[in-house]
Amino acid sequence: MFFIISKILSFLLNPTFWILLILISSIIFKKRRRKLLILSVSLFWFFSNGFIADIAYRLWEEDVISANDIEKTYDYGIILGGFSGFDNTKERVEFNECGDRLFYGIQLYEMGVIGKIIVSGGNGQLINEGYLEADWSKEFLIKCGIPSEDIIIENKSRNTWENAKYTSDILENKGGGDLLLITSAWHMKRATFCFNKNNMDVDQFSTDYTQSNISLNLEYILLPNSTSYERWETLIKEVIGNFVYRIKY
Numbered sequence: 001m002f003f004i005i006s007k008i009l010s011f012l013l014n015p016t017f018w019i020l021l022i023l024i025s026s027i028i029f030k031k032r033r034r035k036l037l038i039l040s041v042s043l044f045w046f047f048s049n050g051f052i053a054d055i056a057y058r059l060w061e062e063d064v065i066s067a068n069d070i071e072k073t074y075d076y077g078i079i080l081g082g083f084s085g086f087d088n089t090k091e092r093v094e095f096n097e098c099g100d101r102l103f104y105g106i107q108l109y110e111m112g113v114i115g116k117i118i119v120s121g122g123n124g125q126l127i128n129e130g131y132l133e134a135d136w137s138k139e140f141l142i143k144c145g146i147p148s149e150d151i152i153i154e155n156k157s158r159n160t161w162e163n164a165k166y167t168s169d170i171l172e173n174k175g176g177g178d179l180l181l182i183t184s185a186w187h188m189k190r191a192t193f194c195f196n197k198n199n200m201d202v203d204q205f206s207t208d209y210t211q212s213n214i215s216l217n218l219e220y221i222l223l224p225n226s227t228s229y230e231r232w233e234t235l236i237k238e239v240i241g242n243f244v245y246r247i248k249y
Helices: 002-012 015-028 030-047 050-060 100-110 133-143 160-174 188-197 218-222 227-248
Strands: 074-080 084-087 092-095 114-120 151-154 179-184 202-207
Touching (some): 002 227, 015 227, 050 218, 100 114, 100 179
Parallel strands (some): 074 179, 179 202
Antiparallel strands (some): 084 092
16 A cells, blocks of 8 residues: 555656646636746756756765775675566566666675675566566576575565565574665665664665766756656655655554
């Protein structure tokens, strides 16, 4: 239920939805057309502005460190799913913008920072088409030369809370250990909250750092940027998810 509520809230707070709604309203309510058009243009500029998006992400994202800066070793590196999808037309798995979660997990294993890899991810869609991310990930990791005995999969989870819950069950049977949580910087707040609530003390290794270098370039500060809408959609979804989880748990 909370998963569905989070999806609904994310849709209702989507900037594109509100801009479209205001534009439609300007056609219907002719007496307020000028004010509604000004409001829609203002919202369009705000959410398409790369400078503002970078400031928002800078306030939200967890800090990122280099793999070389890690000064201890961990029994397990926990990689959270959401970094790939299955293309039914081409019948193959495709990485998305979160692919660094898996790639850095491989690097940290090869560096000896983590002893074993846990991939946590089932299918996060409302309708499960049979694609289980953790299962495919294990096959990929083995092909990359990582021994099967050093790969643990959790393939039942559909969201971040279940990532933590089912991973906790696995680690409880294995006696626990030092844990390094590997996920996107914008996702790390919610993920850490979920793992802590499930009695796991995790250190953070953030990936997919979306912040750009903030400069005083006028084009960067003033002109619209098409990618900013996608970034705001991700951020709003994440903030809502974090808020909903904290209410429930």
